[in-house]
Amino acid sequence: MGGGGQLTEPVETSACGGRAASVYTWDEVQKHCHRNDQWLVINRKVYNVTQWAKRHPGGLRVISHYAGEDATVTTAFYNWGFSMSSTVTSAATANKYTSPPVQHDFQALRTRAEGLGLFQAQPLFFCLHLGHILLLELLAWMSVWLWGTGWRTTLLCSFILAVAQAQAGWLQHDFGHLSVFKLSRWNHIFHKFIIGHLKGASGNWWNHRHFQHHAKPNVFSKDPDVNMLHVFVVGDIQPVEYGIKKIKYMPYHHQHQYFFLVGPPLLIPVYFHIQILRAMFSRRDWVDLAWSMSYYLRYFCCYAPFYGLLGSVALISFVRFLESHWFVWVTQMNHLPMNIDHEKQQDWLSMQLSATCNIEQSCFNDWFSGHLNFQIEHHLFPTMPRHNYQVLAPLVRALCEKHSIPYQEKTLWRGVADVVRSLKNSGDLWMDAYLHK
Numbered sequence: 001m002g003g004g005g006q007l008t009e010p011v012e013t014s015a016c017g018g019r020a021a022s023v024y025t026w027d028e029v030q031k032h033c034h035r036n037d038q039w040l041v042i043n044r045k046v047y048n049v050t051q052w053a054k055r056h057p058g059g060l061r062v063i064s065h066y067a068g069e070d071a072t073v074t075t076a077f078y079n080w081g082f083s084m085s086s087t088v089t090s091a092a093t094a095n096k097y098t099s100p101p102v103q104h105d106f107q108a109l110r111t112r113a114e115g116l117g118l119f120q121a122q123p124l125f126f127c128l129h130l131g132h133i134l135l136l137e138l139l140a141w142m143s144v145w146l147w148g149t150g151w152r153t154t155l156l157c158s159f160i161l162a163v164a165q166a167q168a169g170w171l172q173h174d175f176g177h178l179s180v181f182k183l184s185r186w187n188h189i190f191h192k193f194i195i196g197h198l199k200g201a202s203g204n205w206w207n208h209r210h211f212q213h214h215a216k217p218n219v220f221s222k223d224p225d226v227n228m229l230h231v232f233v234v235g236d237i238q239p240v241e242y243g244i245k246k247i248k249y250m251p252y253h254h255q256h257q258y259f260f261l262v263g264p265p266l267l268i269p270v271y272f273h274i275q276i277l278r279a280m281f282s283r284r285d286w287v288d289l290a291w292s293m294s295y296y297l298r299y300f301c302c303y304a305p306f307y308g309l310l311g312s313v314a315l316i317s318f319v320r321f322l323e324s325h326w327f328v329w330v331t332q333m334n335h336l337p338m339n340i341d342h343e344k345q346q347d348w349l350s351m352q353l354s355a356t357c358n359i360e361q362s363c364f365n366d367w368f369s370g371h372l373n374f375q376i377e378h379h380l381f382p383t384m385p386r387h388n389y390q391v392l393a394p395l396v397r398a399l400c401e402k403h404s405i406p407y408q409e410k411t412l413w414r415g416v417a418d419v420v421r422s423l424k425n426s427g428d429l430w431m432d433a434y435l436h437k
Contacts (some may be wrong), residue, residue: 025212033068041070065215065222069345089322102403104348105358106380109399114382118392121180121385133198136164138356158315169327170370175204179385187291196291197298201272204288205279214297214382218340218355225331226340231255231262231343232423237339239426243433254433256424268324269317330368333359334375337422338408350405352379359415361390376407 008232032039032048040047049067132436141162147153175191178184186205209224216222218235226234230249233239235286239252250258256297262386280289303312306407339354359373361366372378377396400407410418 004181015323023142024192028069038064038067040066048238065212065219066229073280088217102349102405104345105399105402109395110381110396111394113384116391118388119381119384122387125385126171126174126180129167130194131169133164134294136160136167141302149306149311154315155401158318158322161319162316162326165199165319165323167370168194168328170289170372172199172201172203172206173210173370173372174386176203176210177382192288196288197294200292200295200299201290202276202280202285204283204285204296208279209275212392214379216343217336217337217343217379220342222338223345225335232259233426233430234336234422235426237341240433240437243435244437246434248434253427255427256420259420259423262329264325265321266324267328269320271306273320325359329416329419330370330372332419333410333412334372337415337418339420349380349399353400353405353407355379357410358393359390359412360409361393365412367391373412399419 029039029041029046031037032296036050038050040049049138066316081342082419091395100409140157142158143153143157146309170189174180175187175194180190181187192203195203195206204399213223220238228234230247232250232255233242233252242248242252262275276292278286282294300312303315307315327433333354344351351374356375358376361373365373371386371389374386374393376388377384378386379394380396381392397407399405
């Protein structure tokens with residue numbers, strides 16, 4: 001999850017060669033799971049991260065999601081930001097949250113993937129992807145410059161800009177996961193450039209939000225992507241809880257219908273924009289604000305001469321409206337129909353597989369979703385360059401079959417339909433509990 005300060009506060013030190021190996025039981029470790037008292041276990045060593053967590057570049061919350069738990073497996077995919085070798089701490093006696101055979105085979109799979117070179121990025125792939133985004137931006141501007149501001153040209157320009165924005169979203173996702181360059185520093189620089197200058201958003205806002213999603217996908221109170229602000233109820237558990245408590249902020253039995261009015265149209269143009277601005281100003285993140293403003297300065301310099309100030313605002317709002325539909329359907333069809341529940345403290349493989357599914361591979365699906373049609377592989381190995389997911393997928397499927405873990409793959413159209421179907425099912429569960437329990 002990027003760099004950070006080195007952890008220097010061990011849980012306990014003592015006498016063997018100047019330090020003693022204290023042993024804690026898991027019952028003891030579990031007690032340290034509060035905001036002002038957080039321990040992690042990594043490779044059977046206990047770390048007190050209470051103070052250090054505040055400096056973590058991925059945000060305080062993503063650390064707290066693993067407080068009192070074993071975070072070993074996550075170190076293969078994220079850099080928690082402290083040195084394991086220089087912080088000798090205490091050993092935990094056992095880990096009751098992991099399944100040793102599954103964990104062993106999963107680590108073997110990662111070793112095999114490394115041996116196959118699947119963590120090596122192809123520079124040409126990402127250069128071409130960035131090039132086609134810049135070309136789309138140029139074509140959108142040239143269409144207005146050559147053919148004027150009639151409604152047909154404006155629709156064409158809006159469509160091209162929406163494609164460029166969606167594809168830039170997938171590309172910033174690659175750099176945000178540190179999957180392009182070997183050096184984290186270069187990934188961070190390009191991430192700032194793409195999400196800031198090409199999209200007008202905030203890299204730190206994205207990091208803080210998205211890393212929580214990966215740490216605990218589809219877990220209430222830990223994954224911000226399932227925090228529906230009482231507008232929707234999702235999964236099989238939350239609707240029943242709301243129904244029993246007679247909570248009715250919205251007519252949830254109709255949520256599969258009003259989803260089309262408040263979900264895809266408003267997520268990026270309204271909700272994300274408010275979140276981004278609030279995050280940058282509340283955290284005094286002036287660097288991200290400068291990157292974001294550079295996008296809008298460039299945009300208005302390009303389009304205000306043709307449309308004027310208000311016309312340019314209307315144009316970008318419509319572009320965000322189109323992009324939001326694209327983004328919502330791609331991201332929700334991989335997660336919303338899957339299991340959504342409270343914390344169950346599953347092993348990494350089981351947790352990720354229960355919360356994600358794939359959309360079948362095709363050249364169009366790969367491009368359209370930014371290879372997030374391989375959502376399972378992405379969640380298991382977030383730092384792997386996406387162009388290698390197709391090679392990895394059969395190996396992951398075989399591992400899942402060996403351990404009887406469901407591996408779901410759907411067509412694109414079924415994925416879209418399942419979003420609506422899952423919302424209707426959750427709404428029906430709420431109505432039944434609301435009326436009869």
